[in-house]
Amino acid sequence: MSGVVDPTKPTYGSALRTLVTVTFVVLACVTVWALAGGHSWEGDYGDLSGLARWVLAAFSEPQFYAVGSAGALLLAGGLVGHIAHRRGWYLQGFVQACGTGIWPSVAGSALLSVVLGALVWGGTLAGGTWQPLFVPLASVAPAVVALYGPGRRVFVTGAVSGALLAPPAAIGLVRWVCQPLDLPPVVGATGGMALAATVTFLICPQLRWMPEPWAWRSEAPAAPASGRRAAQQGPVWVLRRALADLSEAQFFGNEWASAALIVGALLAYATSPQSLAYGSGLFVTILVGQFMSTLTGVFVWRHRWLAAGFYPTFVPAASLVPATVLTYDGALLPTLVAALAGALIAPPTAAAISGRLPVGFHPFVGNVAAMSICTALIVPQLSVLPGVKQ
Template identity: 45%
Template sequence: MSTERVTRPAPTTASATAGQWLAGLLLIGVTAAAAVALTRVTGRLPHLLPGYAHWQRQAYARVPQFLRWWIGDTTEAEFFKTALGGLGMLAGGWVAHVAWRRGRRWAGFPVAYGTGLWPWLVGSALLGLLLSDVAWGWTLPASGEWQPTFVPFVSVPPAIVLIYGAGRTVATTGAVLGAALTTPVALLVVNCFCLPLHLPTVIGNVTGMWVGALIAFALCRHLPWMPPTLAARSTPAPDSPDGPAASRPDQGPGWVVRRVLADFTEAQFYGNELASIGLVGGTVLTFLLNPLTPVYGGGMLPALLTAQVIAATVGVLVYRRRWAEDGWYPTFVPVVSVAPATVLTYGSTVQAVVAGAVLGALAGPPLAAWISRRLPADFHPFIGNVVSMTVCTLVAIPLLGTLPGFTAI
């Protein structure tokens, strides 16, 4: 827990609340208009990148294709699967880290939640992802289907760094545990549960993350080379899933837009606007180069992005007081679970885009926060977030399928 004094914001006035909602509605409107524009350019531009199906077939054929696949895995949590988006996110994260270290106001929300651990966090995550792709990549050609080899990048490796701190021993241990524990569980659940029952594969992905994390953090208690946790060393550490209890900024209209944007990289433990701009910008560029490359070649990026922005906006606005009181709240949960899963299951219809986003935004964050508060101090609270993703997606997708207008594609 942080020992810093919490500065509470002034009570929100009616005019301030109206400004927040107006900013949110404007953001959704701009996103929807951009989505329509992107849809209209589909097929009009030359395809300068190979499509997803070709990319997957060639992923392990040559080293350059494998490296592209590996970097593309860094955006799997958002369902984007794009190397350009991954490079943009990593570049944006680096810029945000350097700017934060230099005290630049334009750095945005502190990357890696102001811990200064971003280099170690991303290094451990990339190494864990590489080990996962090398160790479990054989499942891709063996099954001919997409496989969840990306899961270490957004789970155990960065979480262990945030709990135990910097250092090669910590980063390497996190990477190895992530590849050894999260990926096989995710593979098992995806292939033996999700695919046979025609459920979204995100259920298997996030189940692998929380099951693997529970085992990994329990093991870390007994590994003799692991240092004491940051909390045990009396070092101020995050007291919420991803943020220290420092002074809270005014939650004006600009804050709403920035917070929604930052939610796009919360799954990677960045939580920063610059990283998100790189992620979304690189993904949109990929779509323009070939609309059949991102989002697994389905051409559904415009609808997916719209659903994700709606989910983040509704969550941030509905739970803005929790943001003010706690300094951090898991409003990103539906952005990487229920909202995109609904679109991929039921198509790019208006009802699928809106219903999945709103339902996920209302149910996901409070369940995640409730679970996270009940975890041991040396278990990173991200576990509560991914458990919430599992539960909400497992309930919401079949429930929506019982309603008129929702037909699985």
């Protein structure tokens, strides 16, 4: 009927106000990046600006970028994706936080967890030593919130559990397993995520304030529909999903978030190429290898996406591929083999492990376990390729 406004349909005015707000957020994040400089925080608790820079960089460390501008814009892009979902925009992209839409709680718990973890374990960074202190934000904290819901007690439980359990598990595996066996550190970091999450998911059911897993999903209000037709896994869908996979490790998994992450990394690369990827100068090779892997994986396993609604095609992009690039100094053949082999092997490995987890475990445990296993098994074997020097 003419003149009647549908309250579930966003107006152009509200969309414009939201776009302006988001623009200011993005500009603020870029300003933070420009003023922050590097992220060399060495556990000095009096250096609050250094800690803030380190936290921003940590948000892009699951992709091996480890630079503040990428982390800042990832958060801004995640905010755009969340607003677009809540307002039912046509171009909202994939729903974040494992398709739950509770991005603020998931991202907030991850942020709190990595800050608490830095405060508890920051002393291990003394002297400029690298430690996998970023691990809470891509493991226990967001997984607990996604599994048990966005309640205040769940939020705090996930953040504290991640901060206390994930860093020491990852540090221990890197030091006592990866270093003696000459394995990439990501093997220990992701193995530590799986170990810490296993302990957490065994403890959580014993905590009387924790609800039943997934029970909150039936009570959550539905977001407005976007009006987009159901995806048919065509070429455009494959490209969108491959892009979204680049932020899936942080439980974002959204095109807005991934695009902003890449823009932030490119901004840093344009001014200081050595500031990314642990000073290796191999950011471009890592990014190309990651996108090649996600694109191949999504294309090959698109029927699994159609059947299940999700398939862990992001796994090699956050582990095997960047680890290979760093191990073999960006050599073309190992990177190509790792991207293709990872796309074919890692997703079904992750799905097989996740499908056999006990009730009450978030499936991400299988994803990070597959990251650790596939990287440990494949990366050393690539040294036999012709012309490869490790």
